[in-house]
Amino acid sequence: MSATFTNPVLPGFHPDPSICRVGDDYYLANSTFEWFPGILLSHSRDLVHWTHVGHALTRRSQLDLRAVVDSGGIWAPSLSYADGQFWLVYAVLRTTGMGRPFKDAHVHLVTAPSITGPWSEPVHLNSIGFDPSLFHDEDGRKWLVNMQWDFRKGRNRFAGIVLQELDPQSRTLVGPIHELLRKPILSEGPNLYRHGGYYYLMLAEGGTGWNHGIAMARSRALTGPYECDPEPAMLTTRDDLTHPLQKCGHGELVQTPAGEWWLAHLCSRPLAPERRCLLGRETALQRVVWSDDGWLRLAHGGHSPVLQPPLPAGILPSVPQTDEDGQSRDDFDRATLSASWQTLRVPAEESWLSLTQRPGWLRLVGRECPNSLWEQSLVAKRLQSFQATAETRLDFAPTRFTQMAGLVCWYDTRTHFFLRVTHDEQRGRVVGVSLSDDGNYDELPDGVLPVASWHSVYLRAEIDRSLLVFSASPDGSAWRQVGPALDASKLSDDYGYGLHFTGAMIGLAVYDLNGTRLAADFDYFTLRPTLG
Structure with missing residues (x-):
């Protein structure tokens, strides 16, 4: 029996994968939405083991996400390599949301000589x-x-796939706009490939939910006309809601040096019984082949994905699939945060985040509230396992109830759980839980711990699939549960009103609604999978 690997290869919040190969190296880009820096970049030598290597949009001059709505921001980047450099196009969604007919979707281009940069300033292409x-x-x-x-009223919002030439010198679009294909369904995520005398158009269809899939069309001429694949989907699980990989769609192709073709695509893994996908949309791989009649097909047949495909040709199964940067211990003893950390809408700047003011500690300055779309002091990592434990130790001396710091389990400004140190007028410094449940704020009075006598405060979040338990300790050994068990599955695309596209994040946050910028210091942060 041939050796296999397990999908997803990039677990947790890694949607809309875009993949390319340069020599023996593979590179992949993922959407980051309202999180900063923008566009997560990963590298692999074998398609199976991936390492985060940074982000493309790291400067305020490149990206301004302030006031961008939840699940707005960076949508669906596409990464390619040509003429000795990387090319990256993407859209910034500033206006979007359920029930809104309009979208402000600004498409930009950046380039770089290396995947680690320096990436150019963005050039606007269209909207x-x-x-x-x-x-x-x-x-x-x-x-x-x-x-x-x-x-417009009465029209299909998804109004076709269009093509326009790009002048690489001026970096502007030139010539007429060509409509390649228009279908009466949700067609998006287009990619063009040339193979065997045809131009192939790969599409994401059905919306990025349970009806998601990938469809193909082809033409002898670049500008069409395009004929649709007689198979309505070359990849989907819309007709098999029991498959462990759901929402499969939005993919791109890459060819290995051995000549194999592979499809990188997004997927989600729902938790029973609510069918909520706690880890968001993830990146998976399927081997594909070209059929005798020239259509793209899954190598194993049918249109359902495989959870454990065979390894790519020439790959040895000696190294376990890991992401040591994504789920590990951070002692904050480096000059910068690793690529697995993200901040919310704004870059990590010395004015509110410092690794030097108290060496070996992360200092966060309290700013705006958890509902703010502007200036939150929040840093977080992707949750990449259904069973995980996060832990930190902090020094924080609040004097008012408006000052809060602690450990946050985050989906967006409308849905999150916050294990916080704050001030109570009667009990002094306390640890308790506040939350936002689809926009409804609440506090959990049961289990509030007075901690005025504690020298330091240790905080912990334990996730076991749909179960979230918070606890606190004065020494990191004797733990006390804070509040009741909570429903972690709410931290998903599938909970609450509206359209959601990200995934669960766990991290650190500080708020000072006085405007006095009280800081909290964090000694370390761990996020590790827990063996169930």
Whole structure:
């Protein structure tokens, strides 16, 4: 029996994968939405083991996410390599949301000589839709392809796939806009490939939920007409709601040096019984082949994904699948935060985040509230396991109830759980739990701990699938539960009103609603999977 690997290869919040190969190296980009820095970049030598190597948009001059709505921001980047450099196109969604006919979707281009940069300042290309990709044709010409959005009453909002030439010198779109294909369903995420005398158009269809899938079309000419694949989907689980990988769709192709073709695609893994996907949309891989009649097909047959595909040709099964950077201990003894950390909407700057003011500690300055879309002091990592434990130790001396610091389990500004140290007028310094449940604020009075006599406060969050338990300790050994067990599955795309596209994050937050910028110091942070 051939050796296998297990999907997803990038677990947790890693949606909309875009993949390319340069020599023997593979590179992958994922959407980051309202999180900063923008566009997570990963590297692999074998398609199976991936390491975060940084982000493309790291400067305020490149990206301003202040006031961007939850699940707005960076949508569906597309990464490619040509002419000795990396090309990255993406959309910034500033206006979006359920029930809103309009979208402000601004498509930009950045380039870099290396995956680690330096990445250029963004160049605006268009604002007619989202999910852009860049096609480098064999004749050297470059083309931008994306979906177009139609806000008009009675129209299909997903108003077709369009193509326009990109002048690489001026970095502007030139010539006419060509409509390649229009279908009466949700068609997005377009990518173009040239193979066997055809131009192939790969599409994400059905919306990025339970009906998601990937469909194909092809043409002898770049600008069409395009014929649709006789199979309605080359990848989907819409007809098998028991499959462990759900919502499969939005993918890109890569060819290995051995000649194999692989599809990187998003997927989600729901938890029973609510069918909520705590870890968000993740990145998986499937081997694909070209059929005798020239259509792309899953190598194992059918249109359902495989949870454990065979390893790519030439890959040895000697190294376990790990992400040591994503789930580990951080003692804050480096000059900068690792690539697995993200901040909310704004960059990590010395004005509110410091690793030097108290060496070996992370100092966060309290700013705006947990509902703010502007200036929150929050840093977090992706939850990448259904069973995990996060822990920290902090020094914090609040004098008012408006000052709070602690451990946060976060989905967005409307849904999160906060294990916080704060001040109570009668009991002094206390540890308790506050939360936002789909926009409804609450505090849990049961289990509030007076901790005025504690020298330091240790905080812990334990997640066991849908169960979240908070606890606190004066010494890191004797733990006391704080509040009742909570429903961790609410930290998912599938809970609450509206459309959601990210995933659960766990991290550290400090708030000072006095405006006096009281700081908290964190000694360490751990986020480790727990063996069930």
